[in-house]
Amino acid sequence: METLLLYALFGLFAALAIGCAIAVVVQRNPLYSAISLIGVFIALAAHYIMLAAPFIAAVQIIVYAGAIMVLVVFVIMLLNVEEAEHRPARLRFLVPTAILLAAVLFAEAAFVIYSVGDSPYSSLDTSAPPVGLTSSIGISLFTEYLLPFEITSILLLMAIVGAITLARQASISELRRAAAVTITGDNAEAETSGFQSAKSNEITPVRTGAIN
Amino acid sequence: MIPLAWYLALSAVLFTIGAAGVLIKRNAIAMFMCIELMLNSVNLTFVAFSSFFRDVSGQLIVFIVMTVAAAEAAVGLGIIIAIFRNRESLDVDDASILKL
Numbered sequence: 060m061e062t063l064l065l066y067a068l069f070g071l072f073a074a075l076a077i078g079c080a081i082a083v084v085v086q087r088n089p090l091y092s093a094i095s096l097i098g099v100f101i102a103l104a105a106h107y108i109m110l111a112a113p114f115i116a117a118v119q120i121i122v123y124a125g126a127i128m129v130l131v132v133f134v135i136m137l138l139n140v141e142e143a144e145h146r147p148a149r150l151r152f153l154v155p156t157a158i159l160l161a162a163v164l165f166a167e168a169a170f171v172i173y174s175v176g177d178s179p180y181s182s183l184d185t186s187a188p189p190v191g192l193t194s195s196i197g198i199s200l201f202t203e204y205l206l207p208f209e210i211t212s213i214l215l216l217m218a219i220v221g222a223i224t225l226a227r228q229a230s231i232s233e234l235r236r237a238a239a240v241t242i243t244g245d246n247a248e249a250e251t252s253g254f255q256s257a258k259s260n261e262i263t264p265v266r267t268g269a270i271n
Numbered sequence: 272m273i274p275l276a277w278y279l280a281l282s283a284v285l286f287t288i289g290a291a292g293v294l295i296k297r298n299a300i301a302m303f304m305c306i307e308l309m310l311n312s313v314n315l316t317f318v319a320f321s322s323f324f325r326d327v328s329g330q331l332i333v334f335i336v337m338t339v340a341a342a343e344a345a346v347g348l349g350i351i352i353a354i355f356r357n358r359e360s361l362d363v364d365d366a367s368i369l370k371l
Contacts, residue, residue: 062272069273073281080285080308084292089300096304099285103311106278110322115330119314122337127307127344134348135300138355157294161287168283172276190327196334199327207331211338218342225349 068109076102089135093128100124112191278319285312299351299361303344310340 079098086092100123107116189195200208285308292305314333321329351361358365 065273069277073277076281077284077288080288083301083304083308084288084295089298089304092301092304096307099308099311103315106281106315107318109273110278110318112318112322112330115314115318115333118334118337122341123307123311127341130344130348131300131304134352138300138352138361154295157291160294161291164290165283165287168286169280172279172283175276175279190321190325191330195327196330200331200334204328204331207335211335214342215338218345222345222349225346225353 065109068105072102072105072109076106090132093132093135096131097124097128100128110191111189114191114193114196275319275323279316282312282315282319285309285315297362297364299354299363299366300348302363303347303351307340307344310336 076099079095079102082095083092083099086095100119104116104119104124107113107119289305289309289312292308293302296302296305314336317329317333317336321327321333354366355361360366
């Protein structure tokens with residue numbers, strides 16, 4: 060009975076994950092894709108709980124569905140992206156090619172899984188010591204895996220510096236372009252940089268209006 | 272008990288969908304989300320192996336992968352915003368000449 064329940068839960072959350080993953084790819088609006096991706100994250104968190112890894116499940120919800128997806132949704136709303144317009148698709152033949160390559164990739168993965176066969180251990184064996192608890196993860200994180208932990212902290216520092224640098228450079232070049240347009244006036248549009256000035260001419264009133 | 276191969280198959284399906292999405296999509300943010308999907312499918316493989324083989328290393332690697340994904344989100348979305356400011360478009364076909 061309990062085994063049957065486990066199989067039912069696995070099927071439910073696997074179907075939820077796969078359905079939401081397909082929705083991520085199929086949806087044209089990025090916001091709907093983001094919502095579907097949150098569904099995938101929650102389904103995977105349920106799988107982690109069924110695999111006796113409660114700490115990873117909690118981190119999955121907090122970091123992925125919480126922090127990262129909030130960042131993505133924030134950027135989508137900041138950039139105000141409409142639905143992807145239908146362009147004259149010069150690369151239309153790439154879609155069947157992509158699906159074919161994905162099928163080949165899945166066939167390779169299925170072959171590896173089939174040839175590996177079943178594992179000697181079974182999950183949720185109560186006699187073995189638990190490995191998914193916060194304490195066991197913390198103990199080995201700060202003893203055996205201390206060096207990767209420190210390297211990860213340096214990586215995060217580099218990411219912070221990189222993000223700030225990207226944001227600052229963009230705003231400085233924008234200010235410089237706006238100043239060039241103000242000084243030289245409309246004659247500059249005939250020059251080589253005419254395309255960019257024309258674009259910043261359109262942008263600048265919107266930006267100042269938004270600031271005010 | 273649910274066999275290990277089922278979790279691996281689910282992970283393979285999710286990874287395949289993510290890879291196909293990266294190839295099909297042209298919106299930069301949508302491609303970014305497909306990459307997150309692929310990262311998550313690999314995380315599922317790690318946690319499944321960690322749980323079946325009673326080894327905590329897999330879950331630590333998942334923890335570090337999540338940290339890298341957070342750093343990637345910060346820098347990648349910064350790059351996407353910079354490209355959008357310069358080109359007024361998120362289509363990766365408009366950003367194919369490797370300079371701003």
